[in-house]
Amino acid sequence: MLNDDACLKCSLCIAACPIVRVDSAFSGPKALGPEWWRSAVAADFQQTDASVDDCTFCQLCEEACPAQVPVAHLIAQHKDRHRRYRSKIGRLRDFALSHPHWIGRLPVGPDKVPRLFATAFRLSRKADYPKKNRIFRSLHQSVPNREIGLFVDCFNRDYGGETVKAAVWILNQLGYQVQLVPRDAHCCGAAAYASGRLQDAKDIAASTYDALNRTPVSTLLTLNATCDGTIRDEWPRYLGLDSPTTVVMPWTDWIVSHAPQEFWAQVSEKGRQVLVHTTCRGKVAQGEGAMEQLAALTSAIPVPLGIACCGAAGSYAFKAEHEDAAAALGKSAKSALEELCLTPEPESMLVDSGTCALHLHQYTEVSALHPALWLYQRLNKG
Amino acid sequence: MSREWVVVGKGPSGLLSASLLLDAGYNVTVVSHGQGSFPLWSGTLDFYSVDHKLRPVTHPEDHRDVLSRYLSYDQWLSGWDTWRQILAGIGVETQVDVMAANLLSPTATGVLYPRYVVPNWQYACRIPEPVTVVSWHGIADLDLESWTARYQLSSGLEAQARYRPAPGNWSPRWTALHWAGFFDTEVGMDWLMHDLEQALVGTDAQNPLLLPQVIGIRHTEQLLNRLSLALGRKVKEIPLVAPALGGIRIQERWQKFLVRQGVRLLTGEAIRISNDGVWLTDGRVLAGRTVLATGGVLGGGLRVNWDHTVTNTATGETILWSGDPEDLPLLSIARDSSNYDVVGRSSGRWNGDLHGGAGQVLGSVLKWWHSVQQEVSLAK
Numbered sequence: 007m008l009n010d011d012a013c014l015k016c017s018l019c020i021a022a023c024p025i026v027r028v029d030s031a032f033s034g035p036k037a038l039g040p041e042w043w044r045s046a047v048a049a050d051f052q053q054t055d056a057s058v059d060d061c062t063f064c065q066l067c068e069e070a071c072p073a074q075v076p077v078a079h080l081i082a083q084h085k086d087r088h089r090r091y092r093s094k095i096g097r098l099r100d101f102a103l104s105h106p107h108w109i110g111r112l113p114v115g116p117d118k119v120p121r122l123f124a125t126a127f128r129l130s131r132k133a134d135y136p137k138k139n140r141i142f143r144s145l146h147q148s149v150p151n152r153e154i155g156l157f158v159d160c161f162n163r164d165y166g167g168e169t170v171k172a173a174v175w176i177l178n179q180l181g182y183q184v185q186l187v188p189r190d191a192h193c194c195g196a197a198a199y200a201s202g203r204l205q206d207a208k209d210i211a212a213s214t215y216d217a218l219n220r221t222p223v224s225t226l227l228t229l230n231a232t233c234d235g236t237i238r239d240e241w242p243r244y245l246g247l248d249s250p251t252t253v254v255m256p257w258t259d260w261i262v263s264h265a266p267q268e269f270w271a272q273v274s275e276k277g278r279q280v281l282v283h284t285t286c287r288g289k290v291a292q293g294e295g296a297m298e299q300l301a302a303l304t305s306a307i308p309v310p311l312g313i314a315c316c317g318a319a320g321s322y323a324f325k326a327e328h329e330d331a332a333a334a335l336g337k338s339a340k341s342a343l344e345e346l347c348l349t350p351e352p353e354s355m356l357v358d359s360g361t362c363a364l365h366l367h368q369y370t371e372v373s374a375l376h377p378a379l380w381l382y383q384r385l386n387k388g
Numbered sequence: 389m390s391r392e393w394v395v396v397g398k399g400p401s402g403l404l405s406a407s408l409l410l411d412a413g414y415n416v417t418v419v420s421h422g423q424g425s426f427p428l429w430s431g432t433l434d435f436y437s438v439d440h441k442l443r444p445v446t447h448p449e450d451h452r453d454v455l456s457r458y459l460s461y462d463q464w465l466s467g468w469d470t471w472r473q474i475l476a477g478i479g480v481e482t483q484v485d486v487m488a489a490n491l492l493s494p495t496a497t498g499v500l501y502p503r504y505v506v507p508n509w510q511y512a513c514r515i516p517e518p519v520t521v522v523s524w525h526g527i528a529d530l531d532l533e534s535w536t537a538r539y540q541l542s543s544g545l546e547a548q549a550r551y552r553p554a555p556g557n558w559s560p561r562w563t564a565l566h567w568a569g570f571f572d573t574e575v576g577m578d579w580l581m582h583d584l585e586q587a588l589v590g591t592d593a594q595n596p597l598l599l600p601q602v603i604g605i606r607h608t609e610q611l612l613n614r615l616s617l618a619l620g621r622k623v624k625e626i627p628l629v630a631p632a633l634g635g636i637r638i639q640e641r642w643q644k645f646l647v648r649q650g651v652r653l654l655t656g657e658a659i660r661i662s663n664d665g666v667w668l669t670d671g672r673v674l675a676g677r678t679v680l681a682t683g684g685v686l687g688g689g690l691r692v693n694w695d696h697t698v699t700n701t702a703t704g705e706t707i708l709w710s711g712d713p714e715d716l717p718l719l720s721i722a723r724d725s726s727n728y729d730v731v732g733r734s735s736g737r738w739n740g741d742l743h744g745g746a747g748q749v750l751g752s753v754l755k756w757w758h759s760v761q762q763e764v765s766l767a768k
Contacts, residue, residue, distance in 0.1 A: 015629045016428060016630060017427065017563065017631040018423040018427050018630070018631065019423075020563050020565050021423065021426075021427035021565065021630075021631040021636050022423055023565070026563065026565045026566055026569060027566075027568070027569035027572070027605060030557045030559070030566055030569070030570055031557070031559060031560070031561070032561075032566075033559075033561040034561060034563055034565070034566070037639055069421075069422070069423070069655060070422060070423035071422060071423070072422045072423065074422075111566075118426055118522055220626065238670060241672070289655060290655060291655070292654065292655060292656070293419070293652065293656065294647050294652065294653045294654070295417070295647070295651070295652030295653060295654065296648065296652075298647070298652075299467030299652070302650070307458040307646065310644070310647045310648055312647070312648075321727040342446075344451070349466055361515045
């Protein structure tokens with residue numbers, strides 16, 4: 007791309023990187039991205055840096071860049087080239103984790119994977135794994151001319167059934183008919199991209215793109231910040247796919263801007279403090295503030311957790327070699343919470359990603375959930 | 389007037405504008421595409437450091453003629469006070485000279501340089517004093533040998549130096565962020581304490597102890613206090629080059645503070661800006677009165693493009709510069725566009741790199757802010 011070679015060496019990307027701060031062996035985004043790319047292309051340098059696999063692909067480095075260098079995507083290319091140095095087991099595991107929508111079809115959830123098996127497949131023994139919680143198919147309600155698409159991502163399809171149900175129920179309350187898309191299990195390609203499997207990412211995204219085109223909708227709402235950014239921003243820019251619909255936006259942003267006063271009048275959380283964590287990919291894709299706005303509309307007091315990345319990063323925390331970095335970031339979430347000195351301790355934390363919610367719950371012991379589910383629970387008390 | 393404001397850019401000018409708006413009760417959205425220039429700063433705020441012949445300035449007030457082109461001297465002084473209060477509010481305490489003179493603080497190369505406001509973690513003095521400096525092999529940005537030589541040259545006083553081996557987990561890829569991340573851990577802090585105890589044998593306990601600016605990210609003040617108590621002397625940092633921890637700490641605390649106060653901190657690229665709002669490439673429209681604070685990574689309202697040209701971020705014009713300091717491109721500091729307000733840029737002969745980058749920021753932000761307040765009172 008045009009800006010691949012535009013690095014000014016200003017180091018702003020390093021300043022934004024969450025891994026540099028917790029992993030002393032990680033070379034950092036400038037060295038692994040633009041600097042590696044320059045040597046790899048200019049000198050056809052075949053050598054790779056093993057620490058490239060410790061990048062979470064949060065993309066905060068890329069967002070930081072003043073010269074619009076695709077720092078994270080250069081790092082993904084570096085990961086891709088480093089692939090042949092990985093062990094056979096590691097490659098097999100990465101292949102599997104790059105297809106989360108296949109893992110979801112297994113009869114048992116990843117939380118049921120015996121720990122012995124985890125060690126053999128280089129999976130983390132420290133991470134919490136998601137429980138099976140499939141979506142219900144009988145949610146369709148017909149309201150003519152007010153149809154909206156809800157993107158059912160690989161995580162929510164198999165482990166976030168309640169979240170999907172809540173999101174649909176609220177849209178129905180607002181008078182919209184919800185079309186769950188795509189019809190079958192698909193993935194936006196983010197998991198493969200983050201693992202440095204670029205061809206897999208392209209294939210997986212293309213198949214999802216085709217699936218979305220089979221059930222066209224004009225507005226597509228997302229429940230996960232990573233899928234949101236991937237579909238809207240990365241598909242056209244890096245994966246050669248045009249936008250599947252005119253509008254792709256997070257469910258939360260849509261509700262905040264579309265739900266009328268009367269809707270918010272039904273729920274009052276007056277004076278209650280609610281933690282908010284906008285995931286790293288959410289910060290990159292849209293920024294911070296929508297979940298806070300949603301909480302404020304219920305009269306709750308939103309309290310941003312104030313960390314960059316929780317350490318979950320999709321399947322990152324599930325890999326054995328990332329146990330320490332993921333735990334260090336998880337613990338920094340815990341200490342950020344302690345520094346807030348909140349009394350009484352908040353009951354919930356709003357998070358725009360299922361894997362991050364799982365990870366944050368593991369380290370902070372606060373119930374972490376998508377704003378849709380939180381709002382649904384508030385609207386259906388007792 | 390509209391209660392909604394959109395600030396484009398999250399560098400020093402953007403966050404300062406956002407804080408002023410927030411304090412005055414407006415609803416603020418900050419939108420940015422890029423990190424802002426904070427990590428290129430050590431965190432000191434320079435008012436007017438050198439004159440046009442590059443001689444150090446002790447009292448900025450002696451240059452009223454230049455300064456009053458932008459604001460009255462009283463406006464300047466109250467502006468600095470406001471900025472210091474804002475910093476204290478986000479958790480960054482600062483030091484100034486009570487007589488509104490410049491303090492002296494050493495650069496990464498050991499030169500004592502005039503600085504107006506200095507964060508508490510950084511070493512600054514009114515009158516030069518002998519110092520002890522400890523650094524480690526592997527902090528390439530601080531060459532102790534030349535640092536002490538230059539310090540002695542610029543202060544006329546001694547600098548005792550101790551160069552220590554790097555910790556066991558060090559690698560040549562380490563940046564200031566790696567060091568700071570290491571010292572933020574218990575293991576790192578224990579190593580640091582132990583190493584300094586050994587390093588300080590035979591040094592003068594009266595001297596302040598200066599360390600490179602890598603003493604943690606989130607808890608710097610606590611770490612420096614712990615060291616100070618344990619070692620029985622004042623312990624402060626020397627700024628390094630980018631990525632500079634001082635600026636990173638300020639930006640993180642400031643952003644966190646603003647988000648907590650209800651400011652939306654959005655990510656997005658603006659394609660159209662008017663006084664009614666900002667249109668982003670992804671289709672979002674942010675309604676509100678707009679202030680453009682996109683100084684660019686060079687500061688002063690300039691953007692370096694991938695094709696090596698430099699653009700005025702407010703007008704989109706390509707900037708050509710002869711290279712002569714007397715012939716700096718003229719960018720007016722506020723309202724140089726009829727469509728929206730503009731802050732955080734160089735103006736006339738004010739060279740932010742020499743005279744003071746923060747002075748440039750404050751001058752342009754205050755000029756805009758005063759005009760906004762004037763508008764409000766006229767409307768009443």
